[in-house]
Amino acid sequence: MAVTLSRADVEKIVRRVLSNELSTGTDDSRGRLPDVPRSNYAELVVSISARHCHLTDEHVEILFGPGATLTPHKPLYQDGFYAAEETVMIVGPRRRMLPNVRVLGPTRDHSQVELALTDAISLGIDAPVRLSGKIQGTPGCVIVGPRGVVELDEGVIRAARHVHMDHRQAQQFQVQNGDLIGLRIESPGCSLVLEDLIVRADATSKLEVHIDTDEGNACNLERATRVELVFPHRDCECKK
Amino acid sequence: MAVTLSRADVEKIVRRVLSNELSTGTDDSRGRLPDVPRSNYAELVVSISARHCHLTDEHVEILFGPGATLTPHKPLYQDGFYAAEETVMIVGPRRRMLPNVRVLGPTRDHSQVELALTDAISLGIDAPVRLSGKIQGTPGCVIVGPRGVVELDEGVIRAARHVHMDHRQAQQFQVQNGDLIGLRIESPGCSLVLEDLIVRADATSKLEVHIDTDEGNACNLERATRVELVFPHRDCECKK
Numbered sequence: 001m002a003v004t005l006s007r008a009d010v011e012k013i014v015r016r017v018l019s020n021e022l023s024t025g026t027d028d029s030r031g032r033l034p035d036v037p038r039s040n041y042a043e044l045v046v047s048i049s050a051r052h053c054h055l056t057d058e059h060v061e062i063l064f065g066p067g068a069t070l071t072p073h074k075p076l077y078q079d080g081f082y083a084a085e086e087t088v089m090i091v092g093p094r095r096r097m098l099p100n101v102r103v104l105g106p107t108r109d110h111s112q113v114e115l116a117l118t119d120a121i122s123l124g125i126d127a128p129v130r131l132s133g134k135i136q137g138t139p140g141c142v143i144v145g146p147r148g149v150v151e152l153d154e155g156v157i158r159a160a161r162h163v164h165m166d167h168r169q170a171q172q173f174q175v176q177n178g179d180l181i182g183l184r185i186e187s188p189g190c191s192l193v194l195e196d197l198i199v200r201a202d203a204t205s206k207l208e209v210h211i212d213t214d215e216g217n218a219c220n221l222e223r224a225t226r227v228e229l230v231f232p233h234r235d236c237e238c239k240k
Numbered sequence: 241m242a243v244t245l246s247r248a249d250v251e252k253i254v255r256r257v258l259s260n261e262l263s264t265g266t267d268d269s270r271g272r273l274p275d276v277p278r279s280n281y282a283e284l285v286v287s288i289s290a291r292h293c294h295l296t297d298e299h300v301e302i303l304f305g306p307g308a309t310l311t312p313h314k315p316l317y318q319d320g321f322y323a324a325e326e327t328v329m330i331v332g333p334r335r336r337m338l339p340n341v342r343v344l345g346p347t348r349d350h351s352q353v354e355l356a357l358t359d360a361i362s363l364g365i366d367a368p369v370r371l372s373g374k375i376q377g378t379p380g381c382v383i384v385g386p387r388g389v390v391e392l393d394e395g396v397i398r399a400a401r402h403v404h405m406d407h408r409q410a411q412q413f414q415v416q417n418g419d420l421i422g423l424r425i426e427s428p429g430c431s432l433v434l435e436d437l438i439v440r441a442d443a444t445s446k447l448e449v450h451i452d453t454d455e456g457n458a459c460n461l462e463r464a465t466r467v468e469l470v471f472p473h474r475d476c477e478c479k480k
Contacts, residue, residue: 116358116457117457117458117460118356118358118453118454118457121457129428129429129430129460158430160429160430161430188369189369189400189436190369190398190400190401190434190436191435191436192432192433192434192435192455192458193432193433193435194430194432194458195431195432195433196429196430196431212458213358214358214454214457214458215432215458217356217357217358217361217454218357218432218434218452218454218455218457218458220357220369
């Protein structure tokens with residue numbers, strides 16, 4: 001194919017290329033994932049949080065009997081946290097229920113039920129995406145235990161996908177607590193990139209991504225061949 | 241900023257721009273999503289396929305009685321296809337079951353059950369990702385209808401995410417039947433990019449993406465603010 005270019009065309013093209021090559025992108029279309037290097041981090045753990053709940057000491061006693069406390073069943077990856085032996089039934093507004101929902105320990109200041117959207121739909125609850133603990137204005141539900149019942153006015157959420165890390169790792173990744181990054185999961189026939197992954201950086205956490213069962217099943221995480229954190233806006237003009 | 245270019249630099253740059261603008265993409269670095277323009281297409285429809293099954297004429301008669309045929313209940317977006325009034329129970333190897341699985345019509349040459357991974361796990365069936373119709377070597381299940389039972393030796397799949405289009409649209413998007421593209425879904429707090437979206441181009445299909453309930457719920461498709469097809473390899477350096 002023959003292409004004839006005027007001097008003006010050449011200048012226009014050169015200007016465009018230089019502007020592509022010398023600029024570092026802008027962030028005007030949020031969520032766009034530019035062509036950044038994507039690294040695998042040896043220590044990166046991706047965990048699926050199946051539906052579960054957190055309880056207050058008071059609710060543990062109501063549900064499991066006076067004086068009851070949680071019994072650790074299996075430690076979680078983050079130090080000090082565990083799946084308890086105790087399970088409860090979660091009942092939604094249309095009297096649909098999930099019969100065996102695991103309680104996670106230790107106890108907290110507020111009880112909270114974390115569901116995947118598929119779970120929430122099956123219960124008939126419109127659970128919003130929230131960070132753990134941010135339950136103001138969220139829907140409630142009924143929690144049924146072997147010894148009693150608790151009616152929550154609020155506390156049913158779909159946990160926002162997030163990544164725990166310590167401050168040293170946050171520095172290494174050049175991110176701050178609250179930043180949104182991404183997670184790419186390569187899996188035969190069903191790879192995906194999860195955006196809106198919230199950075200939770202503190203002094204002691206181990207590097208671990210938490211996603212829910214819908215997210216984990218959409219990419220068949222168990223069969224995944226590669227997981228990688230992606231940093232969409234690392235090289236953005238806006239950071240300079 | 242001052243930039244000095246040799247004549248060779250200019251030629252190189254012009255060549256690269258032309259090759260970007262005139263080339264049409266290859267698929268040699270599967271799954272990586274570089275910084276390409278992402279367009280919204282006015283006519284793009286994204287549909288969630290909830291678990292369902294396709295039946296042969298023979299199986300319809302076994303399940304619903306001699307002489308039975310499917311009764312259209314609701315037309316699907318693609319012309320000629322419909323959700324039938326008929327539903328069946330799907331039973332897995334551990335006698336777990338899904339009680340109300342919709343039958344889609346018209347009938348086919350082979351019966352096939354399409355589940356999300358969440359459904360398959362609940363049934364205890366290891367359903368592989370397959371294009372509809374590619375059921376060789378897949379697991380079976382038991383289908384129970386009001387008048388009879390069918391035991392499928394194979395046919396339980398997790399449908400591969402795909403996008404239907406006609407040949408004109410395939411040409412417009414510069415893709416071919418079987419190509420893998422992506423779908424980005426922007427949704428508050430849970431945006432994602434689904435890779436491995438298979439192009440199904442034929443003479444008559446309307447532009448429509450089919451994803452399953454896990455994929456749709458992972459991004460809360462119902463609340464999504466933007467959907468866009470993404471063409472990951474269109475502008476790759478590697479194609480030159």
